[in-house]
Amino acid sequence: MTPDPTTSAALPAELRLGPVRIGGPAVQAALSGYSDLAMRTVARELGAPYALNEVVLDEHVLRKGKLQRRILSVPEHDHPVGGQLMGSDPANFGAAARELVRAGYDVIDVNFGCPVSKVLGRHRGGWLLQDPDTALAIVDSVVQAVAGDAPVTVKMRRGSDDSPDAEARFWRILDGAIARGITAATVHPRTVQQKYVGPSRWPFLAQVKRHVGAFPILGSGDLFSAFDVVAMLRETGVDGVTVARGCIGNPFVFSQVADLLAGRPALRPTHAMQRAALLRHWQVAVPFHGGERNALPHVRMHAIKYGQYHRDPLFARDRLVTMRGPEDLPRLVEEVFADRFDDDGARRELWPADAVVPAIANCSE
Numbered sequence: 046m047t048p049d050p051t052t053s054a055a056l057p058a059e060l061r062l063g064p065v066r067i068g069g070p071a072v073q074a075a076l077s078g079y080s081d082l083a084m085r086t087v088a089r090e091l092g093a094p095y096a097l098n099e100v101v102l103d104e105h106v107l108r109k110g111k112l113q114r115r116i117l118s119v120p121e122h123d124h125p126v127g128g129q130l131m132g133s134d135p136a137n138f139g140a141a142a143r144e145l146v147r148a149g150y151d152v153i154d155v156n157f158g159c160p161v162s163k164v165l166g167r168h169r170g171g172w173l174l175q176d177p178d179t180a181l182a183i184v185d186s187v188v189q190a191v192a193g194d195a196p197v198t199v200k201m202r203r204g205s206d207d208s209p210d211a212e213a214r215f216w217r218i219l220d221g222a223i224a225r226g227i228t229a230a231t232v233h234p235r236t237v238q239q240k241y242v243g244p245s246r247w248p249f250l251a252q253v254k255r256h257v258g259a260f261p262i263l264g265s266g267d268l269f270s271a272f273d274v275v276a277m278l279r280e281t282g283v284d285g286v287t288v289a290r291g292c293i294g295n296p297f298v299f300s301q302v303a304d305l306l307a308g309r310p311a312l313r314p315t316h317a318m319q320r321a322a323l324l325r326h327w328q329v330a331v332p333f334h335g336g337e338r339n340a341l342p343h344v345r346m347h348a349i350k351y352g353q354y355h356r357d358p359l360f361a362r363d364r365l366v367t368m369r370g371p372e373d374l375p376r377l378v379e380e381v382f383a384d385r386f387d388d389d390g391a392r393r394e395l396w397p398a399d400a401v402v403p404a405i406a407n408c409s410e
Contacts (some may be wrong), residue, residue, distance in 0.1 A: 083344070097128070104132065130155055158171045167238070174202065184221070206237070230261075232262060323378050
């Protein structure tokens with residue numbers, strides 16, 4: 046996509062989720078295996094006004110242990126934050142939602158969109174778009190359990206497949222969820238059957254927005270740059286967007302969106318900025334994951350994604366994949382993102398084709 050980023054007419058000025066003021070319209074999506082506290086912290090410090098924790102199973106929220114304690118740990122600086130739940134049993138969903146609210150999550154998000162096969166096989170995520178009765182029973186349970194203490198939102202795809210019956214079920218679930226008291230909905234305009242193959246249908250987002258009127262809709266899908274974000278806002282009329290694959294390795298996208306919406310050029314980060322962001326990520330990840338060795342696999346995959354935005358991405362990947370132990374991370378980050386790669390150190394204007402980010406087979410977007 047090569048949209049004109051220079052105008053900001055008719056774009057949303059502020060995003061709100063019920064009583065929760067978000068601010069800018071571009072937020073960080075729930076990203077399975079990625080959006081832990083470290084990723085959210087860096088994104089916030091670089092301009093993300095709201096972030097969601099990675100999707101968690103309702104049973105993991107309710108089962109006592111180390112994982113539960115990690116899920117329910119919400120530090121003071123991590124606000125506003127959304128907790129995204131996935132499961133198949135309405136009663137468990139409600140109980141888990143209540144625990145998230147007690148822990149301090151500002152928004153509860155219900156996942157009806159994940160297209161991963163093992164999730165669908167357990168009648169979770171996107172599978173529920175085939176079963177409006179259960180989906181709406183889950184919404185009922187969550188709204189009642191939260192009892193107004195936090196807004197409830199849902200994440201959906203545009204249907205289980207391309208059939209008219211699937212689309213009819215989408216509208217039944219969306220309208221039913223709104224009637225039951227949700228505050229907003231995020232819509233990814235691919236089907237569950239598509240997974241991440243083929244383009245997402247942005248015109249469907251415009252159709253959804255026309256259908257619901259003033260009710261807040263966030264869009265998702267094919268947002269790989271700040272230019273894509275502004276284009277979706279302009280072309281579809283949605284109230285906000287959740288950036289998923291496009292912010293892995295590029296937390297700078299949120300400030301770039303703010304610049305475009307303010308009529309300023311979007312500038313690419315210097316290597317010094319990338320280096321500082323990665324080292325900050327490492328600093329937060331180590332205590333969160335219980336030590337350097339536990340944190341390394343999580344931060345290593347982020348570092349490799351940062352490398353895709355390097356001036357020489359092949360060099361960056363070749364060096365970063367050699368990371369084996371915790372002692373390698375600071376050394377390789379300093380080497381790969383050295384100031385010498387920035388030429389004169391000036392920040393250059395960013396263009397949509399600046400980096401190509403491949404599809405990721407998880408529950409992002």
